[in-house]
Structures are given as C-alpha cells and as structure tokens.
Amino acid sequence: MSTQPDLLYSEEEEALRAAVRDLLTDHCDAADVITRSESDAPHDLPLWKSLADGMGLAGLLIPESLSGQGASHREVAVVLEELGRAVAPVPYLTSAVVATEALLACGADDLLTRLASTPTIAALAIGLHLAPGAPFRTARLEGGVLHGELTGIADAAVADLLLVPADDGGLYAVDATDVTVTPQVSLDLTRPLATVTLDGAAGRRVGDAGPAVRRALRAGAGLLASEQLGLADRSLTETVRYLKERKQFNRPVGGFQALKHRLAQLWLEVVNLRAAARAAADALAGDAEADLAVTVAQAYAAPVAVHAAEEALQLHAGIGMTWEHPAHLFLKRAKADSLAYGTAGAHRAELAALVDLQAP
Structure with missing residues (x-):
C-alpha cells in the first residue's frame, strides 16, 4: 500500500x-x-x-x-x-550517490x-548518458584481469576507485592508478567526461553488476532532479534580481508585461519541478514506488532546467552572453544534465510502460 x-x-x-x-x-x-x-x-x-x-x-x-x-x-x-x-x-553525484549506491547493493x-x-572519490564506469535498465558496456575478464575501453565516464579523471562491470556479470573494484584515463570533449566543463582504458588491470569482484548498476542509475536519475531544481531555481532568482535592477526608458525592465509573463510561467515550472524532485527523493528514501517517482521527475526536470537556463541567458541580454557572467555555466550544466541518466524522452517511455499506457 x-x-x-x-x-x-x-x-x-x-x-x-x-x-x-x-x-x-x-x-x-x-x-x-x-x-x-x-x-x-x-x-x-x-x-x-x-x-x-x-x-x-x-x-x-x-x-x-x-x-x-x-x-x-x-x-x-x-x-x-x-x-x-x-x-x-x-x-x-557520481561518487556519494551513484558509486555509493552500487556498493550498497553489493554489500x-x-x-x-x-x-x-x-575523501576517496569513486566512479561507476558506466556512460553518464545511460538510463536505469539500459544495456551497458562491460570490460573483458581474461586471465583474472580486465581489458577494454569504457567511454563517457563522468568524473573519472579525479576518481581514486573505479567500479567496473565485466562480461562475467560481476562488478569489480579497480584502483584508478591501474587504468588509463583520457579526457573527452565535454559540454559541461564542471563535470568532465573521460574514456577509461583497462589493459590488464587487476580488480576485485564486489558483487553482481546488473542489480548494482540498475540501483545506482535509478538513484542517480532520481537525485539528479534535485540538482536540476537547484540550477533552475537559481537561474530564475538571478534573472528576477537582474530585471529589477536593469532599466530601460527610466523604468525597471522587469516591469514590462511580456517579461512578467515569461517569469511567471518559469516560476510555475520550477514549483512543479520542486514537487517532482522532492517526490523522487522521498520515494527513494522509502523505496515506495521509487521507479515511478524517478521517471516522473526526470521526464519533467530536464526541460524545465534547460528552459530556466535559456531564459536566464536571454533575459540577461548582452551581459549574459559574456564569458565572465555565469549564465553559460548554468546552460551547459542544464544541457548536459538533460542527457544524463536517460533523456526525458527515455523516461517518458519508461513511465508509459510502468503505468501500462502504451502508444498506439
């Protein structure tokens, strides 16, 4: 119940x-x-x-x-x-949530x-773009050591410990000094991606990869919505503050009706995102219909966060387009987050399956 x-x-x-x-x-x-x-x-x-x-x-x-x-x-x-x-x-997110959840699943x-x-940093060697339940690449286990190349691994560059899924179905703990980490081009420079190359790396099997990865990615997707909420809320707050200060025709820009309507719409979206993100966190804490709450949150969170960051950039006008202004940080993080742990479309499809509401 x-x-x-x-x-x-x-x-x-x-x-x-x-x-x-x-x-x-x-x-x-x-x-x-x-x-x-x-x-x-x-x-x-x-x-x-x-x-x-x-x-x-x-x-x-x-x-x-x-x-x-x-x-x-x-x-x-x-x-x-x-x-x-x-x-x-x-x-x-990658260490204290995703990697930690994987290790909790493995005991x-x-x-x-x-x-x-x-202050050890751990990273699950799964592509950041993968949704819970999606198939994932594995390393090859040959002669008791690991081989292969895994791409799109977030925060691998600073990880001390990597959790690597292998083709025998196991999840292996690998010391980061035993692998080669090559940076990849990342849109969000504050959460860089990398390729992890294993060439005879020793690993210790800590559990079964399947359930551990699914649990980790589900928690990552559900709690990513809270990060997106913080980003969207800050974008809105800073935009409102700026429009109160910026003047045209000797009056605050924020007083123009067209801009008021845009801000009001964004405020409603952020309020709804807060409800979805809180519901996902609460469900994960109690494991009550967590799959459903997570898919709802991620189906909604990414478009709102991107919209908030885009509005912040546009409504800050010329200054928002400069490198010195932080608007680009929010937009890049929002865009990158919209692909992390499954796109909104992937989560909508999963939500339809969960509630048995298939497309014709």
Whole structure:
C-alpha cells in the first residue's frame, strides 16, 4: 500500500541546506568556477574535501555502522539542490550517490567505510548518458584481469576507485592508478567526461553488476532532479534580481508585461519541478514506488532546467552572453544534465510502460 509522499523540508533538512549554502558561498563563487573550467583541472578538490571530510556529506547514504551518517536520499537531495545552485565542480553525484549506491547493493562494507571516512572519490564506469535498465558496456575478464575501453565516464579523471562491470556479470573494484584515463570533449566543463582504458588491470569482484548498476542509475536519475531544481531555481532568482535592477526608458525592465509573463510561467515550472524532485527523493528514501517517482521527475526536470537556463541567458541580454557572467555555466550544466541518466524522452517511455499506457 503506497503512502502519501512528504514534499516538505524538515527543520534538519533546512539546517543542512543553510550549512551547505554557507560553505559554497565562501568557497565556490562563480568567478572561481569559470576560472577552473578553463584549466586542465576543473574539479575543486579542496571543496570536495570540505564536503567529504569537514561535513561528512560523502557518507550520507552510508550506515553509521560503516562510519557514515545513516541519512536518507532526502538529505542528499538537499545537498544536490545547493550544489546545483552553485554549479559546483565536485564529484558528489557520481561518487556519494551513484558509486555509493552500487556498493550498497553489493554489500562492500570495507569500501563503503573508506568512502565515508576519507575523501576517496569513486566512479561507476558506466556512460553518464545511460538510463536505469539500459544495456551497458562491460570490460573483458581474461586471465583474472580486465581489458577494454569504457567511454563517457563522468568524473573519472579525479576518481581514486573505479567500479567496473565485466562480461562475467560481476562488478569489480579497480584502483584508478591501474587504468588509463583520457579526457573527452565535454559540454559541461564542471563535470568532465573521460574514456577509461583497462589493459590488464587487476580488480576485485564486489558483487553482481546488473542489480548494482540498475540501483545506482535509478538513484542517480532520481537525485539528479534535485540538482536540476537547484540550477533552475537559481537561474530564475538571478534573472528576477537582474530585471529589477536593469532599466530601460527610466523604468525597471522587469516591469514590462511580456517579461512578467515569461517569469511567471518559469516560476510555475520550477514549483512543479520542486514537487517532482522532492517526490523522487522521498520515494527513494522509502523505496515506495521509487521507479515511478524517478521517471516522473526526470521526464519533467530536464526541460524545465534547460528552459530556466535559456531564459536566464536571454533575459540577461548582452551581459549574459559574456564569458565572465555565469549564465553559460548554468546552460551547459542544464544541457548536459538533460542527457544524463536517460533523456526525458527515455523516461517518458519508461513511465508509459510502468503505468501500462502504451502508444498506439
């Protein structure tokens, strides 16, 4: 019997939000993110260390018995909202959510303890574009070692540990120093992709790849909606602020009726996205109809996030087109997120199957 989802934020979740926002305000300003994106090292590893070590947020989903926080997907969703608002270049979604969920499915307690108690970064060697349940490429297991090339792996460049699916059906933990990581051209420079080449890499089997990958990608897709929510909400907020300050004909641009209508429509979309993202996080926390809630959230989230980022870019006019303004960071992240863990179209098709509403 399904229960009514709780879409409201608890006091603890709001306190967590405030703490994360304060940290990001002090250590992740837009100018720094832009500068990093132009460099060969776009990830902000000091910020990751503050999140993982200083605040213990890398272990939110990990049980307290394994040195984690024993929290739920609801708290993780709040963190991702704030990271999305800042377009923070940290591997939180890929390591603290996706890789962690895969290890939880496998029961790899020692690796989970390592992720919870150290700033270790893990990455699941699955293409970022794949939806839950989609077929995925595997490495070849030959003579007890792994061979092959896996592409589109997010945050592989800074991973200490890679979780590699193999053709024997197993999921293998591989030290990142035993593989070759080659950067790929990425639209979103704050979440770069890479090709992972295994040429006789040793790996330790931690469990079955099939259920682990599906669980990991489902959580990734569901909680990605919270990142998209943070991005869309920040885009709207900054656009409203700018239009209140920018003047034409001696009056604020935001007072023009046509722009009011555009902002009102976007506000409604963001409010609806908040409901969908919260429902997905709540369902993942309770595992109540989580597949349905995740597909609904992702079917809706990507178009809203892209629309919000596009409106921010256009309504900031000339300044929004400059490299110095962060509007392009939001648009690139929104566009890249629209392909991550399945497109909106793929999730709509999955949703139709879940509710037995097939196309004619």
